[in-house]
Amino acid sequence: MTDNNRPVLCAVIGRTRHKMMQIEIQEAAKRGAQLIELRLDFLAKAPDFKRLLAQRPCPMIASVRRPVDGGRFPGSEEERLMLLRQAVVAGFDWIDLETDVADQVRRYGNVKRIVSYHNMRQMPDDLEEIYERMCAQDADVVKIAVTAGQPSDNLRVLDLINKGRKPTVAHCMGDMGACSRVLSACYGSPFTYAAFNPERSFAPGMLSLDELRKTYHYEELDNKSKIFGVIGDPVGHSLSPLIHNQAFRKMNFNGVYLPFRVPRGELADFLKSFDSLGVRGYSVTIPHKESAARLATIRDPAVERIGAANTIIRMVDGWHAFNTDAQAAVESLKANLPVGPDGTPGQLQSRTVLLLGAGGVARALAHMLKENNVPLILANRTPERSQKLAEEVGCKVVDWAARHNVLCDTLVNCTSVGMHPNLDECPIHVSFLKPGLMIFDTVYTPETTMLIREAKERGCHVLTGVDMFVRQAGLQFKLFTGLEAPLELMEKLVRRALSPIAIKEEE
Numbered sequence: 001m002t003d004n005n006r007p008v009l010c011a012v013i014g015r016t017r018h019k020m021m022q023i024e025i026q027e028a029a030k031r032g033a034q035l036i037e038l039r040l041d042f043l044a045k046a047p048d049f050k051r052l053l054a055q056r057p058c059p060m061i062a063s064v065r066r067p068v069d070g071g072r073f074p075g076s077e078e079e080r081l082m083l084l085r086q087a088v089v090a091g092f093d094w095i096d097l098e099t100d101v102a103d104q105v106r107r108y109g110n111v112k113r114i115v116s117y118h119n120m121r122q123m124p125d126d127l128e129e130i131y132e133r134m135c136a137q138d139a140d141v142v143k144i145a146v147t148a149g150q151p152s153d154n155l156r157v158l159d160l161i162n163k164g165r166k167p168t169v170a171h172c173m174g175d176m177g178a179c180s181r182v183l184s185a186c187y188g189s190p191f192t193y194a195a196f197n198p199e200r201s202f203a204p205g206m207l208s209l210d211e212l213r214k215t216y217h218y219e220e221l222d223n224k225s226k227i228f229g230v231i232g233d234p235v236g237h238s239l240s241p242l243i244h245n246q247a248f249r250k251m252n253f254n255g256v257y258l259p260f261r262v263p264r265g266e267l268a269d270f271l272k273s274f275d276s277l278g279v280r281g282y283s284v285t286i287p288h289k290e291s292a293a294r295l296a297t298i299r300d301p302a303v304e305r306i307g308a309a310n311t312i313i314r315m316v317d318g319w320h321a322f323n324t325d326a327q328a329a330v331e332s333l334k335a336n337l338p339v340g341p342d343g344t345p346g347q348l349q350s351r352t353v354l355l356l357g358a359g360g361v362a363r364a365l366a367h368m369l370k371e372n373n374v375p376l377i378l379a380n381r382t383p384e385r386s387q388k389l390a391e392e393v394g395c396k397v398v399d400w401a402a403r404h405n406v407l408c409d410t411l412v413n414c415t416s417v418g419m420h421p422n423l424d425e426c427p428i429h430v431s432f433l434k435p436g437l438m439i440f441d442t443v444y445t446p447e448t449t450m451l452i453r454e455a456k457e458r459g460c461h462v463l464t465g466v467d468m469f470v471r472q473a474g475l476q477f478k479l480f481t482g483l484e485a486p487l488e489l490m491e492k493l494v495r496r497a498l499s500p501i502a503i504k505e506e507e
């Protein structure tokens with residue numbers, strides 16, 4: 001698509017008014033789009049091609065989508081074909097024609113042709129045959145957009161790009177398909193589609209221009225880019241793609257880190273089917289941490305004890321599992337202990353910790369704290385879980401209702417109480433929060449939870465979950481790349497993404 005064969009971002013623009021389309025065309029080019037698709041089906045009035053094509057900053061594609069293909073064109077098929085022919089003659093650089101009508105619109109002058117197939121419902125069984133037929137049509141680029149029903153559908157579309165007989169743009173729609181939109185760059189796709197305006201969705205799962213440029217560095221990816229990702233469900237709100245991709249760039253590491261939504265119980269199948277992608281390592285999050293530990297051929301001591309992994313790395317003999325949450329949590333605590341009255345650094349083993357929770361993070365912390373000989377008391381809403389954990393690590397346990405009676409100098413919250421969107425919840429009564437008490441809230445969305453806010457107001461020494469989150473990501477980065485992580489950059493990105501404004505925008 002370009003002279004140097006780098007993948008290109010095609011901004012998709014669809015507005016009801018010509019004036020807004022004209023503004024967005026100029027703005028998209030300023031923000032890095034090298035190709036623009038104008039969705040003429042969005043216009044409220046008949047298109048004024050002269051206006052739309054005046055001062056074009058880059059090549060432009062015309063498309064007029066029917067509702068069945070995810071479009072809005074209200075007229076008849078005859079009217080639509082007429083409009084497409086007019087767009088060709090009016091001077092668009094490219095025309096997008098659906099495979100079933102492509103033969104009805106003749107090639108004209110230098111106008112290039114995209115022959116496209118959309119399936120808004122599913123991945124068709126006969127995708128490969130559909131593609132073969134499309135290659136036989138008069139196309140400069142073949143475009144396939146199908147709806148992923150399972151993670152491995154992404155591999156089928158990437159395979160088309162890879163082995164394609166014609167330049168091919170292919171991706172899966174939906175949140176399960178986001179990875180194929182980015183990975184298409186590594187497989188030689190001439191371009192990928194990006195929403196110019198993140199608030200306007202043109203196809204399910206389409207990433208925004210800014211996301212593809214600034215988070216994924218789409219234009220810099222190639223077939224040598226090493227692939228990493230986060231596996232979870234849900235995974236759409238994970239901050240990991242943002243920080244790992246930016247850290248890769250900062251360290252000049254040719255890698256890409258993607259979100260993979262993998263439903264519960266499907267981890268083993270996912271890893272097997274994605275083997276062909278050669279993914280080097282994954283972050284693992286809910287609900288797959290225990291399965292990841294079980295599936296690994298080698299487990300680090302923390303994984304062995306805790307029974308859960310948050311990182312797996314591909315090695316010649318299979319997946320090696322690590323738990324960077326555990327190490328990060330203890331390092332975070334150690335680095336942030338209050339100094340003694342005489343200025344001596346605080347000692348973790350001289351603290352008495354009340355730990356709330358018995359889920360994944362609580363398990364990681366309980367094991368690490370016991371290993372560091374820290375006196376520990378557990379409390380969890382579901383008593384069976386805390387009792388089991390207390391037996392495993394050899395520590396005291398109290399009923400959830402009795403947690404306020406515990407004498408301790410450090411409180412660690414490993415429950416999800418206070419996490420977005422339940423911002424007005426606190427895992428302990430505020431009367432428990434006395435000056436000098438150390439409060440570590442592992443929740444980091446938001447950073448200032450109700451517990452942290454109340455604790456600060458009452459003179460406690462507070463530590464938020466952001467410090468732990470950045471450390472665990474830094475340790476993962478080292479496992480992924482062998483390089484020291486740019487922790488300052490990672491922390492800055494996390495804080496920016498978690499700022500109240502960013503969270504508001506997300507809602």
Ligand code: NAP
Nearest residue numbers: 357358359360361381382414415416442443444465468469
């Ligand atoms: P998890 O395995 O699902 O465990 C959740 C824990 O919260 C369980 O102990 C659960 O108690 C308790 N809980 C949930 N709702 C409660 C309620 N209304 N009242 C009392 N207890 C309640 O989750 P996880 O992976 O351990 O994660 C826990 C928290 O850690 C998350 O919210 C996340 O914000 C934070 N985290 C932080 C980092 C970091 O790097 N800072 C990393 C991962 C996670 P039951 O056993 O009774 O259900």
